[in-house]
Amino acid sequence: MSEAVTSTVTPPSALLASLEPLLREWLPRQRWFAGKGRPVTGFTLVAATELLPAPLEQGGTSLTKLGLYHLLVRAHQPLVPSHGASDHPGDCYQLLIGVREALPPRLAPALIGHVTQGPLAGRTVYEALHDPRPAELLLEALRTQARIGGLRFERDRHQEIRAGLVPRLMTAEQSNSSVVYGDTFILKLMRRVVPGVNPDLELPLALAREGCPRVPPPTAWMVADVDGSAAATGSVDFAGEPYVLGVLQPFVQGAADGWELALRELAKGQDFAAEARALGRATAEVHTALARALPTVTLGHAQLEQTVGGMIERLDAAVQAVPALRPYAPGLRSAFTALGDLAAEGRTWTAQRIHGDLHLGQCLRSPAGEWRLIDFEGEPARPLAERRMPQPALKDVAGMLRSFDYAARSVDPPQPDWARTCRAAYCSGYAEAAGHDPRTDPVLLRAYETDKAIYEVVYEARHRPDWLPVPLAAVHRLASADLT
Incomplete structure (x- = not known):
């Protein structure tokens, strides 16, 4: 120096x-x-x-x-x-x-x-x-x-x-x-x-x-x-x-990016379920360690009301920005109101520090087959204080489920069955390590996945219109509460 x-x-x-x-x-x-x-x-x-x-x-x-x-x-x-x-x-x-x-x-x-x-x-x-x-x-x-x-x-x-x-x-x-x-x-x-x-x-x-x-x-x-x-x-x-x-x-030498790995397996017609299950276990291990290392909080009616209100505001803004969303707006809104109804009945959830922007591109698989998670800054466009707030771990899970769907629909022809298999395997792997299956909380999971899909629709409409059918397919599914 x-x-x-x-x-x-x-x-x-x-x-x-x-x-x-x-x-x-x-x-x-x-x-x-x-x-x-x-x-x-x-x-x-x-x-x-x-x-x-x-x-x-x-x-x-x-x-x-x-x-x-x-x-x-x-x-x-x-x-x-x-x-x-x-x-x-x-x-x-x-x-x-x-x-x-x-x-x-x-x-x-x-x-x-x-x-x-x-x-x-x-x-x-x-x-x-x-x-x-x-x-x-x-x-x-x-x-x-x-x-x-x-x-x-x-x-x-x-x-x-x-x-x-x-x-x-x-x-x-x-x-x-x-x-x-x-x-x-x-x-x-x-x-x-x-x-x-x-x-x-x-x-x-x-x-x-x-x-x-x-x-x-x-x-x-x-x-x-x-x-x-x-x-x-x-x-x-x-x-x-x-x-x-x-x-x-x-540096994880020789590591494969999760997104690129998934696309390669799709192109070869290979099953990705074993990798998805292992990735689910890795995600759960990270969540469990974060819950030990940093404080957790309980989200009750007041906190969930604020969360649901933000989701509905984002939906309303998205419908104004992307007219293709209008036919689905009532069904999408029901994903959020159903969560609000549970909170009003006294249901509570545990919130903790999470990754905040989890998808296949934020995961690396080492040559030995071990998955690692990277890039914990959260969504860069969000204020720092918001990115550091405890949130339900299912927000990360929802982001990964959307990522499997994106991979499956980015190929021609789309492979929705591949996505369904990966989503199920990922949740099963998560349950093996966490002791609870994300699918046992379908209302919260649907709300976060819906919120993510709405964000994706607005992003693609603005930046990659050719990709708009990818999140719209999820919107169609989520608006009808078909969570398969």
């Missing part, structure tokens, strides 16, 4: 002014940018740290070849009117900006642009995670528990991090970015960040303390301590709360 400095040499305001014209064009094109469809009207710099000084010249000779800046920037965009939405200052993004005099051909895909103004004028800036040197610097900072400006790099001292592991950027990410180091570790860098306790670090740490082998234990993590006034300008951020920026975990 001898090349790193602990303060920003380039004035932050000048740095942002130098980069802003390029970021306006580049940022909305990134897959992890959440505000697509709305123009970026400006930026606020939340924090800036110079990790490597920008290239300097003396007597026509370049003294340094690579500069590196870590930025937290808030992108301002016009609001989209929505029910009950309050003013939002814009999402905060984590950027790692490389600076060179010229970009070598191997880094051409990482180009952000050529700076024409400010302190970086005449230089080329790029997405630094494509470059091995910045990625190596991050791992070394985690290994040595460095502090660089407002950045803190922390680690579990019981796990060894070897120096010199070769990095490679994974290209299949969506809402975040990941770098694999020598097939030993994977560093997940959050792109859209908020202050506060991030469940993607909190829950795996809790599961590691419980000795749960179904989730890779955090090895190290990266945090930003941001001045409260800078973080909260025009926003509702919590002053003084750190930002969790990244988590380093063991």
Whole structure:
């Protein structure tokens, strides 16, 4: 870490002014940018740290070849009117900006642009995670528990991090970015960040303390301590709360992504029931460990009334947005009112910390056949406080049941019998490990699956209209209470 400095040499305001014209064009094109469809009207710099000084010249000779800046920037965009939405200052993004005099051909895909103004004028800036040197610097900072400006790099001292592991950027990410180091570790860098306790670090740490082998234990993590006034300008951020920026975990070498594995088996006409049953057991083991590690609560009438009200509000908004839902609205509403009726009769449910966004793509099967769950940040679009609230474990189960259905209906011709077999096997496997079968609580399960299917309809109508028949098939089933 001898090349790193602990303060920003380039004035932050000048740095942002130098980069802003390029970021306006580049940022909305990134897959992890959440505000697509709305123009970026400006930026606020939340924090800036110079990790490597920008290239300097003396007597026509370049003294340094690579500069590196870590930025937290808030992108301002016009609001989209929505029910009950309050003013939002814009999402905060984590950027790692490389600076060179010229970009070598191997880094051409990482180009952000050529700076024409400010302190970086005449230089080329790029997405630094494509470059091995910045990625190596991050791992070394985690290994040595460095502090660089407002950045803190922390680690579990019981796990060894070897120096010199070769990095490679994974290209299949969506809402975040990941770098694999020598097939030993994977560093997940959050792109859209908020202050506060991030469940993607909190829950795996809790599961590691419980000795749960179904989730890779955090090895190290990266945090930003941001001045409260800078973080909260025009926003509702919590002053003084750190930002969790990244988590380093063991890399499951040779693991198969659950979604890709399911599609391969479908394409070959192979049965997936044994895998689904094993995945159900793994899910139950994680839920059981989370219930031991963190507090649980009892949901009664008042809490369920609020939950049901939110489901009905989302249904009403979805019907307005997607007319194809209108014929099904009464049946879908009955899934929610039936849950409210049970709560009114005095039925209660246990709520606990859960995964929050469970589907086949959040599961890895090791070469030995063991399933592991990853990505515990929950639904990124939801507020952090909501993502950290205890919820019934059946919400995760419903998400996985929807995922089997998606896989079966993404092939031509659709394979609904494959989905039914997998759904049943998954619930049976869950029951083996948890001691209770999710299907014995059909009203709660139907409500959560219906809520998820409605979300899917709106998403597909907006982003992938060709996929709309997939969730609509589930809507047809759920509206008629045919839960097979």
